[in-house]
Amino acid sequence: MSPETAVYAAGAVCWRIIDGRMHVLLIHRTVHGDVTIPKGKVDPGESLSQTAVREIQEETGLEIALGVPLGVSRYLMPSGREKVVHYWAGEVSDHALQHSTFKPNGEVAALEWVTIKRARNYLTYAPDVEILENFAALVEQGVTSTFALLLVRHGKALARGSWKGQDTARPLAARGVAQAADLADTLSAWRPERIYSSPAIRCVTTVRPLSAATSMKVRLKPGISEDAWAAGDADIRRVIGKRIRAGRSAVLCSHGPVLPEIIREISLATATPLGSYVADAAELEPGGFSVVHVSKTNSGSGVIAIETHAPRV
Structure with missing residues (x-):
């Protein structure tokens, strides 16, 4: 099946603890008369992460932050086209429950919180059950509640050879400016609570649109700059240690040569064995980012998941 003919969508297994037991949210669709996990098709220009949070809000009235990725469902639609659905x-x-805007409508007739056991029997479609089982595995491991460290490589900058000033002042190229704008909406899906950046202009400019969109200031961290790394003065361990202890989702924008050390320090701080999948998360193109998911309750249990996203611009 060629990518041009596929229909892309995204959604999430929404969860909460009720009376000490794990519950997930299912939707009863009006027209189809079925029971599914909330999801929907990608709108033009959207990233998959944007789609997931938008569709959850539209179908359930709930605002969420994306957590651990749960996999991808692929199946044929009645039209014969393949549907590819990404889940978190x-x-x-x-707070989200108290501010829910849900009302029964022409698309969704009702919402229902059920246990995982009951959800297995309620769900209409086998692909949904498979995604539910992926979530159930996290529940069994006790690592459902997580925070995300979003590691961003700055956008495409002007070539060093074409810039006459100090390297720290080297600006983004036109493509890098477009990448920065695109990242603002995409990164917001994980609801970061802090934005940290190397002081280099190309890094600060990359996260400035996100700062404007979220009203969070950019906090400069010389310890993750390329200059400090090259001089042997980087303070990555201290920076990452604070982020792990804080247990809050945060964006860290740095440089290609520095990212492998950042990933390494996250691995060491979470007792994660160093392997190729960890190293791969640092192999980012300009404007790309990786999302490293860590348990809020037991950071020493290791990195729960890593997802890597190439630049869309």
């Missing part, structure tokens, strides 16, 4: 976990906070 999504914890639903008390």
Whole structure:
């Protein structure tokens, strides 16, 4: 099946603890008369992460932050086209519940919180059950509640040879500016609570649109700059240690040569065995990013998942 004919969609297994037991949210669709996991098709220009949080909000009235990726479902639609659906976990906070805007409508007739055991029997479609089982595996491991460290390589910058000033002042190229704008909406899907950046202009400019969109200031961290790394003065361990202890989702924008050390320090701080999948997360193109998921309750249990995203621009 060629990618041109596929229909892409995204969604999430929304979860919360009720009376000490894990519950997930299912939707009863009006027209189809079925029971599914919330999801929907990608709108033009959207990233998959944007689609997931938008569709959850539209179908359930809930605002969520994306958690651990749960896999991809592929199946044929009645038209014969392949549908490819990406899923994440999504914890639903008390605040989100209190501010839910859901009303029964022409698309969704009802919402229902059920246990995982009951959800297995309620869900209409086998691909949904497979995604539910992936989530159930996280529950069994006790690692459902997570935070994300979003590691961003700055956008495409002007070539060093064409820039006459100090390297730290080297700006983004036109493509890098476009990448920065695209990253703002995409990274927001994980609801970061802090933005940290190397002081280099190309890094700060990369996260400035995200800062404007979220009203969070960019906090400069010389310890993750390329200059500090090249001089042997990088302070990556301290920076990462604080982020792991804080247990809050955060963006860290740095440089290609520095990212492998950042990944290494995250691995060491979480007792994660160093392997190729960890190293691969640092192999980013300009404007690309990796999302490293860590348990909120037991950071020493290792990195729970890593997802890597190439630049879309």
